[in-house]
Amino acid sequence: MTTRVPVLISGGGIAGLTAALLLQREGVYPVLVEKHAGLSPQPKARRFNPRSTEVFRLLGLAAEVAEASAPLASFTEVLTGPTLVEARARELSGTMRERRRQQARIPELSPGPNVLCPQAVLEPILRRAAGERGVSVRLGTELVSFAQDDDGVTARLKPAGGEPYELRADYLIAADGARSPIRTALGIPRSGHGHLADNLDLYFRADLTDLAREKPFNLCEITNPVASGAFLSVNGTDRWLFSTADFPDAPTLGDGDWHDVLRIVLGLPDLDVELLSRSPWESAMRVADRFRAGRVFLTGDAAHMMPPMAAAGANTAIADAANLAWKLAAVLAGTAAPTLLDTYHAERHPAGYAIAEASSTVRGHVGDMLAAYLKPESPHDDLLATMFGTQYPEGAFVPDGRAPAPAGHYAPAGRPGTRLPHAWLDAQTSTVDFAGPGLTLLTGPGNDRWTSEARRLGLRQVTVSHPGWLAEVCLPDDGALLLRPDVIIAWHSASATPLADALPRVLGTAPVPA
Structure with missing residues (x-):
């Protein structure tokens, strides 16, 4: 006999885990499947804004998130230079002064702080909380197919090394990433600016504790003839990310080649460097034309793919989850009509499209985005209106x-x-x-x-x-x-x-x- 559950979530990243926890808070116990058994080898999203940390606060996770983000709490500098050693803070323009003034007002407007907490650090907190609160989290399990009818969704699930089985759900949440097999199967088209740039992230280990103590940077734009791009702090001591787009022949380069590149752009020719992973990725804007198809709902990158400069992708995913979870719970409880679920697309599609479009104003790699952001004449929206005034x-x-x-x-x-x-x-x-x-x-x-x-x-x-x-x-x-x-x-x-x-x-x- 096929087991029936209220909600099946495909995808165990930020979007899926947040949706699972918010559903549980509303009294609904979903099943979450994630095809990968472990965590991503990349730190991924790092900046979580107050609207997101308000959600973590409502979930009772504020203290854990604060502790996890503590190592990068003082890493606020934005630098630029030919190497990290030579990099210095730009002279503050009027635009940057205004942005800092707005940032300083955030504690007046929200109980949630702005935090730097790499996704690879945050996800285990959310995953552990979900399991402890009764959510069925099934790692190493892939949703291989699904079919929906007027009464529910039948999903075929395949555990790693196990036999496939079926699960019946009232509703399915697709939190399965930018390539979303679920969105593809539904035939939902996407709109937006499309492809913007090809990038490569080099995640590496190197002891930069002393250098970071001298210049605690969040981001550092690098303009170097060998490689341009940007450094991002991951833990503030020995884990870092360098994002570049200067190597179309990247697949032919070995770890030793990348070690040499990193030493050059760091400005430390004798530094001991270990490459932990390299990850090619596309900077693009693609927003699904529909966030709902029957009993299936798209969230996070499955719904809206956007460049990372505004640090909006994961934050927008959390807002999706918050919007959808209570509506599903109300319909499942019988206190709301199924038509309430139509408002998920009505509310989140224009918000997601606007955020993705605003994140796509610069076409290039992370260094290009950062340079454009720092230009004195760079246009800027009111940060507080964007964050709190939608x-x-x-x-x-x-x-x-x-x-x-x-x-x-x-x-x-x-x-x-x-x-x-x-x-x-x-x-x-x-x-x-x-x-x-x-x-x-x-x-x-x-x-x-x-x-x-x-x-x-x-x-x-x-x-x-x-x-x-x-x-x-x-x-x-x-x-x-x-x-x-x-x-x-x-x-x-x-x-x-x-x-x-x-x-x-x-x-x-x-x-x-x-």
């Missing part, structure tokens, strides 16, 4: 009649379809912490009108008395906000739609008026 054009929320949030600067006002602003309510508690499980009604201190209403509608109610926060979200003392588990506001009491009518519209159980 507004969904339509989806699982009820507009309140106000004009859209400004695109050019961050000005939160509690609009439905935007992220809930952060405020510390005490030394440990942020307003963001009230997101999920399930929907939450946040009320001002004059909450008499809402207590019985929340009880009648089956909503958890939390009273917030912070005057500054209430003003920021345009909420009077007797006002209320409906908060989704992904920290997005679903309804504001300024709306002409009463809460009792708004709730079924958010959950898809009532038609949206024309």
Whole structure:
């Protein structure tokens, strides 16, 4: 007899693991399969922004992530030079000063920090948490085929060295990477700028502790006649990455050749170097035209492939997972209609496309991207608006009649379809912490009108008395906000739609008026 599960996730990277943990938080226990038994030989993504670390906070993993990112906490410098030894920080332009000013404001706006934590370090934390919390994580198991019908998805799974077997799931999440066999099987086309550059990452071990102590760099642009590109810090002591695009004959070069190249661009001719892995990769922008096909949902790189300069790929994947998990959980629990799942594409496709396009403004390797980013005349978006101020054009929320949030600067006002602003309510508690499980009604201190209403509608109610926060979200003392588990506001009491009518519209159980 074929086993049935609520959700099957194909892919055990950041997107798949985050989706699994968020589903479990909402009371759904998925099965996750990953064809590789071990971790990637490359560090992959490193920068996780506050929107992502807010998710880790909601998952109770903030302390572990902070500990894992501690080795690179002071590695903030961006350098440039012909070699790492000769590299120096660029003179700060007005653009760079503005970016640093914006970065300095992040602690005011989020309980989650910006962290440097290589994916190869973060994934074991997420994997361990998933297993400990009851998620079935099946490593070394590949999804080889699937078929869907009106009632579910039947997947054929193949463990390494074992016999294939079938699993039946209500829904399938494709978190299986940029080449996504699931997306390919569904025949979903992709749009965007396409190919931008071919790159090669050299992941190597070398003791640079003393040099790194002198210049704790996050990124270092290298312009050298032997090889141009960029160095990236992996652990700040003996593990590093050099990314280049200057070697079309790379397959013909052996480890000894690469050792020589690395010594030259490091500027340390006698350094002991060990090449741990080399990984060719394509810089490209390709966004799936559909993030949903029936009972199958695309997340992460399967949905949107983008260049790495804005460090947006993994962060966008986490936002996908946060958006999708609570919706699947609500439909599986019977509290929402299946039509709620249509809002995943409606919300995440325009967001994913915009982020991928913004990440594709420079065509070249990582060094080229970094050089363009550092140019004094380089255009820049408002970092805070980009990170915290995104507004969904339509989806699982009820507009309140106000004009859209400004695109050019961050000005939160509690609009439905935007992220809930952060405020510390005490030394440990942020307003963001009230997101999920399930929907939450946040009320001002004059909450008499809402207590019985929340009880009648089956909503958890939390009273917030912070005057500054209430003003920021345009909420009077007797006002209320409906908060989704992904920290997005679903309804504001300024709306002409009463809460009792708004709730079924958010959950898809009532038609949206024309």
